[in-house]
Every structure is written in structure tokens, then in C-alpha cells.
Amino acid sequence: MNLRRITTHGNWIPEIDGLRFVAIVATILAHILGETSARSGYALPTRTPVDVLEIMDRGGRGVQVFFAISGFILAQPFLRQHLLHGKAVSLKAFFKRRLTRLEPPYILSLLIYAMAWIVKGGFPSSILQSLLTHIVYLLNFTHLTSLNFVTWSLEVEVQFYIVAPLIGCLYAIRWTGLRRSLMVTLIACSGLISFAMSHSKVAWNLPGQLQFFLVGFLVADLRAGRAESASSRWWDVASLFIWIALFASPQKESTFLLPVLILMAFLATFYGPTTRSIFRTRWIALTGGMCYSFYLMHMLVISVAFKFTRHLVVSSSFALSCLIQIAVLGTCVYLCCTAFYVFVERPCMDPEWPGKVFAKFSKQRKTLNLAIK
Numbered sequence: 001m002n003l004r005r006i007t008t009h010g011n012w013i014p015e016i017d018g019l020r021f022v023a024i025v026a027t028i029l030a031h032i033l034g035e036t037s038a039r040s041g042y043a044l045p046t047r048t049p050v051d052v053l054e055i056m057d058r059g060g061r062g063v064q065v066f067f068a069i070s071g072f073i074l075a076q077p078f079l080r081q082h083l084l085h086g087k088a089v090s091l092k093a094f095f096k097r098r099l100t101r102l103e104p105p106y107i108l109s110l111l112i113y114a115m116a117w118i119v120k121g122g123f124p125s126s127i128l129q130s131l132l133t134h135i136v137y138l139l140n141f142t143h144l145t146s147l148n149f150v151t152w153s154l155e156v157e158v159q160f161y162i163v164a165p166l167i168g169c170l171y172a173i174r175w176t177g178l179r180r181s182l183m184v185t186l187i188a189c190s191g192l193i194s195f196a197m198s199h200s201k202v203a204w205n206l207p208g209q210l211q212f213f214l215v216g217f218l219v220a221d222l223r224a225g226r227a228e229s230a231s232s233r234w235w236d237v238a239s240l241f242i243w244i245a246l247f248a249s250p251q252k253e254s255t256f257l258l259p260v261l262i263l264m265a266f267l268a269t270f271y272g273p274t275t276r277s278i279f280r281t282r283w284i285a286l287t288g289g290m291c292y293s294f295y296l297m298h299m300l301v302i303s304v305a306f307k308f309t310r311h312l313v314v315s316s317s318f319a320l321s322c323l324i325q326i327a328v329l330g331t332c333v334y335l336c337c338t339a340f341y342v343f344v345e346r347p348c349m350d351p352e353w354p355g356k357v358f359a360k361f362s363k364q365r366k367t368l369n370l371a372i373k
Contacts, residue, residue: 003342005289006349011076015269018279019069021288023062026247027150028298028333029326030059035302036325040313058247061258063153064212065246066291068262070157071216078168079220091165098161100354102292105345106154109296110134113147116300140205150299152204159206160213167217176225183218187211187259195255211259219266226271235272242268287334293341298333305332 005012033056077094080086114131118124130144137155139146146152173179190211194203202208246261269279278284309328313321347353 003286003290003338003346006346014280014285015276016069016072017285017288017291018281019065019266019269019288020291021279021284022243023065023069024288024291024294026059026062026065028294028302028330030056030062031150031299031302032326032329033059033322035306035329036313036322037318039306040310040321058251061247061254064209064258065262065265066153066295067156067160067209067212068216068219068266070160071213072220072266073216074161074164074213075168075171075217075220078165079171079224082168082171083221083224089165089168094165095161097351100351101348104348105292105296105340106151107135108344109340110147110151112297113300116304117147140201148296148299150295154295156204156206156209160210163206164213167214170217171221176221180218180221183214183221187214187218188256190214191256191259198255212262215259215263215266219263219270222267223270231271231273231276233273235268236274238264239268239272239275290338290341290345293345294333294337297337297340301333301336302329305329 005017037056077086077089081089110131114127117127126145127147130139130147133139133142133144134147134151137158140152140155170179170182173182188211190208194208194211197203197208242261242264246258246265249257249261268275270276306325306329309325312324312328314324350356
């Protein structure tokens with residue numbers, strides 16, 4: 001079975017899928033731990049030197065890593081056009097690719113979640129309203145119930161897709177220092193917005209999250225001007241501390257620190273020989289390449305499977321309960337989400353799939369007409 005992602009130009013960067021692996025694993029672990037604490041009935045320890053729930057929540061920083069990855073990927077065609085004198089970007093092809101690649105898995109997953117909510121006893125009318133709002137990526141701006149709460153970040157991604165061609169014009173600035181300084185300035189401005197409006201919807205939409213996409217743009221710029229042979233063992237040494245700091249630093253210090261740590265983590269992945277080798281490991285890269293399916297479906301798998309795995313909760317030990325749930329729920333997530341990837345997402349990675357489906361449908365229709373005649 002071929003699980004490797006299908007890319008538009010065949011330019012597969014395994015390190016990026018390795019970064020996706022870290023991001024999706026961190027996110028899923030945070031949600032498994034959250035589900036265990038919320039639904040197991042186990043009382044969390046209150047007299048501890050650290051906030052256990054805050055530590056769990058830090059795995060959600062995988063979302064910001066995803067944003068930086070999206071920025072890096074979306075920067076490539078504009079970087080090639082302006083800095084490398086490549087082919088001009090077709091905005092029609094750019095948005096068509098986003099539409100045909102991402103929409104079918106997204107809409108199908110929402111339909112599955114909607115059916116699950118109805119089975120659970122939800123009101124069909126309110127569920128339909130939420131479903132339609134999800135489909136047009138506007139739920140972040142409403143107070144409607146989310147069918148799948150993780151899709152807030154997908155709405156932010158779509159907001160970025162709209163402005164990406166405009167931001168891509170930064171690469172038209174020939175003076176490297178000015179271009180990169182503007183990127184850093186925009187990152188800082190987005191950080192200020194996120195800090196000043198942390199409790200508003202603005203912080204959890206593009207204005208407050210733009211900094212992470214721009215980190216991806218900046219990494220693409222730095223990588224384009226530096227040969228892979230410039231790798232150093234010092235990046236391997238730094239990598240361990242960078243990744244620990246990325247997920248261990250306190251929440252109150254993360255607003256301005258997190259973009260810097262993500263930037264350094266990406267550079268360490270590209271320029272640390274051992275780190276790059278680890279992130280390029282086949283099973284890590286292949287699993288990371290399936291992250292969209294994992295992201296869309298993991299919460300449904302976790303919530304359904306936990307109805308059975310809750311019996312494995314050890315009342316005397318929250319830590320042991322978490323380890324058991326990670327092992328069992330993690331396996332369920334891997335199997336179910338891989339199936340969704342194979343049968344739904346991967347076929348949609350083929351840029352020509354709409355034409356192939358239409359051609360196949362037309363051929364079957366002609367055959368049917370001939371049979372009737």
C-alpha cells in the first residue's frame with residue numbers, strides 16, 4: 001500500500017512531513033490527556049508545583065507548528081516566482097488546488113461528525129446550521145456549537161490562503177535585509193495583537209495567528225539562501241533543547257517566545273544532520289504526511305473509543321491511566337485515520353482527480369445509453 005503523499009510538482013520534502021508528525025502527535029496527545037481527565041471522573045492532583053492541565057494543553061502548540069508548516073509550503077510558489085525567477089503563480093490554479101485537495105475530506109468529515117451528533121441526541125436543525133457555517137469557514141465568528149472544535153484552526157488556514165498571494169509579494173523585494181526585516185516586523189505585530197487581545201476572537205483568527213504562518217515564510221527565505229551542505233552538528237545539539245522549550249515553556253511566556261522557538265526548530269530540522277535524518281525516517285515522514293486525516297478525524301475516534309477504554313482507567317493513578325489511554329486510543333486513532341487517508345484524502349491529492357472522475361462518469365453514462373438503445 002502506497003501511503004506517500006501526492007504533491008503537485010512532485011517536490012516531496014520529507015523533513016516537512018517529519019515536522020507534521022511532531023505537530024499531529026503533540027496535538028493528539030493533548031486531546032487524549034484532556035479526554036482522560038474530563039471523562040474519567042479522576043480527580044486531578046491539586047497540590048503540585050505545576051499546573052497539570054496547563055502542561056497537557058501545551059501539546060496544542062502543535063497547531064502553531066502546523067501554521068508555520070503551511071506558511072512554508074504556501075511560500076514556495078511565490079518564492080520560486082520572485083526570487084528564483086521561476087514560473088509566475090497562477091492564482092486560479094493556486095485556489096483550485098486548495099479547493100480540490102482540502103474540501104472533499106473536510107466536508108465528508110463534517111457530515112460524519114454531524115451524524116454522530118444526531119445519534120448522540122442533538123437537534124437536527126441546530127446541527128444543520130452549524131454544519132453549513134462550518135462548510136463556509138465562518139464558525140469562528142459565531143457562537144454556534146462546533147461539530148468538531150479542532151476545525152477552528154482550519155478556518156484560520158483558509159483565512160491565510162486568501163491573503164497568501166499578497167504576502168507572497170514580499171519576495172519581490174530584492175534587498176534581502178529589508179525583505180526579512182519586514183517579515184520579522186509583521187511577526188512582531190501579530191504577536192502584539194495576540195497578546196493585547198488574548199481573550200477575544202481576534203487572537204484566535206488570522207490577525208493573532210499570522211505570526212506563525214510568517215515564520216514559515218521566513219524559514220523558506222532563509223533556506224533558499226543557504227545550501228543544505230551548510231548543516232552543522234551544533235544544530236543537532238540545539239535541536240533537543242529547542243523542542244523541549246517549545247512544549248515546556250509556560251503559557252504566559254509563549255506569545256513572543258513561541259515563534260522564535262518554532263523558527264529555530266525548523267532550522268535545526270533542516271541543518272542538523274542527525275535531526276534531519278530522524279525527521280526523514282520513512283515511517284515518521286509517512287505518518288506526518290497523513291496528518292490532515294488525523295487532524296480531521298481523531299477527536300471523533302477518541303470520543304467514541306473512550307466509551308470502551310474508560311473501563312481501563314486506574315482510579316489510583318492518573319499517570320498510569322493516561323499511559324494506558326495513549327496506547328489504546330492512539331492505536332485506534334492511527335488505524336481509523338489511516339483508513340480515512342487511504343480512501344478519502346489521498347485520492348484527492350491527485351491534482352487531476354476531478355477530471356478523471358468526470359471522464360469516468362461520462363464513459364459510464366455513454367455505456368449506459370448504448371445499452372438502453
